[in-house]
Amino acid sequence: MIDQAEKLRDIVNKKRESSNGSSSQKVNHLFPAANAAGHAKVITVTSGKGGVGKTSVTVNLAIALSQKGYRVVIIDADLGLSNIDVVFGIVPKYSLLDLINCNKGILDILCEGPNNIKFISGGSGVQELIHLDKNSLENFIANMSLLDHIADFILVDTGAGLSDTVMDFVISAEEVILVVTPEPTSITDAYAVVKTVARLKKDCNINVLINRADSEIEAKNVYNNFSTVSERFLSMKLNSIGYLPYDHSFTKSVKMQKPYILNYPKSNTSKMINDIADVFIKNNTEHTNFVQPGIKGFINRFVGLFTN
Numbered sequence: 001m002i003d004q005a006e007k008l009r010d011i012v013n014k015k016r017e018s019s020n021g022s023s024s025q026k027v028n029h030l031f032p033a034a035n036a037a038g039h040a041k042v043i044t045v046t047s048g049k050g051g052v053g054k055t056s057v058t059v060n061l062a063i064a065l066s067q068k069g070y071r072v073v074i075i076d077a078d079l080g081l082s083n084i085d086v087v088f089g090i091v092p093k094y095s096l097l098d099l100i101n102c103n104k105g106i107l108d109i110l111c112e113g114p115n116n117i118k119f120i121s122g123g124s125g126v127q128e129l130i131h132l133d134k135n136s137l138e139n140f141i142a143n144m145s146l147l148d149h150i151a152d153f154i155l156v157d158t159g160a161g162l163s164d165t166v167m168d169f170v171i172s173a174e175e176v177i178l179v180v181t182p183e184p185t186s187i188t189d190a191y192a193v194v195k196t197v198a199r200l201k202k203d204c205n206i207n208v209l210i211n212r213a214d215s216e217i218e219a220k221n222v223y224n225n226f227s228t229v230s231e232r233f234l235s236m237k238l239n240s241i242g243y244l245p246y247d248h249s250f251t252k253s254v255k256m257q258k259p260y261i262l263n264y265p266k267s268n269t270s271k272m273i274n275d276i277a278d279v280f281i282k283n284n285t286e287h288t289n290f291v292q293p294g295i296k297g298f299i300n301r302f303v304g305l306f307t308n
């Protein structure tokens with residue numbers, strides 16, 4: 001019996017050869033839609049400052065969602081310092097660059113992570129998109145769009161800071177997680193992100209996650225001050241999705257190359273990660289006001305930002 005991956009690979013290859021769109025209809029037939037609306041939810045995870053826990057949040061949230069029965073793909077879009085593969089202890093054979101150069105299809109570049117989650121190593125691929133001709137760009141979009149049929153959630157782990165690429169990832173996503181720690185430098189850098197987003201997309205869905213907090217009170221104070229200032233001076237309304245305490249076992253887990261939530265499934269912090277996953281599961285059942293939702297919409301918006 002041909003397994004689903006093989007069928008999809010076949011379809012992706014055919015899609016490369018023909019541009020009449022009939023392949024995606026076959027995909028729709030073979031693979032049930034990710035949700036009732038027929039698309040994956042794309043969540044961009046970002047921060048103002050580096051080293052605040054973006055990758056830790058992405059990986060552990062992905063596993064929590066997967067443990068709840070959802071299909072999850074992580075795209076490692078941290079251009080300079082991709083490290084999802086390091087956290088998983090897996091060496092990816094291919095990266096986004098192989099898809100961009102039309103050497104490989106989307107299934108070839110998907111790596112198997114723990115707990116059935118899949119990930120795509122970005123490498124320097126994203127920057128290469130700028131140089132693509134029309135046909136190659138269409139091939140890229142067609143391949144990436146197939147992820148809507150194999151994922152319920154797609155988490156995009158970006159680099160830190162205000163580069164154009166990171167901002168494009170942020171304003172193209174349906175949901176954004178902005179990771180902030182209580183350190184003043186992290187807060188001011190996160191504020192700079194919100195300020196830039198306010199200029200580009202006022203209705204961006206920014207969910208703030210306070211990471212490495214000493215206590216719930218500290219996390220609440222940081223969030224309240226941050227959201228009050230953002231609303232007052234930038235007219236940006238933010239959402240709180242909770243906090244994660246400082247827990248030295250995160251670093252231990254990185255050293256063991258085994259995600260925290262798998263190492264300490266019964267800890268209070270793992271429960272908090274599960275609660276954050278529940279927020280996105282709940283949001284996913286609500287109506288989306290995006291004209292083009294899913295990864296297809298995300299990629300089209302992202303590509304549109306630098307090709308227009």
Ligand SMILES: Nc1ncnc2c1ncn2[C@@H]1O[C@H](COP(=O)(O)OP(=O)(O)OP(=O)(O)O)[C@@H](O)[C@H]1O
Binds near residue numbers: 052252
């Ligand atoms: N809640 C936490 N408590 C303690 N340590 C944490 C916590 N979250 C993350 N860390 C640790 O902080 C360090 C940086 O985390 P991580 O690599 O996830 O950050 P990042 O924002 O993705 O960094 P980069 O900008 O380099 O990509 C790691 O050693 C990680 O184990």
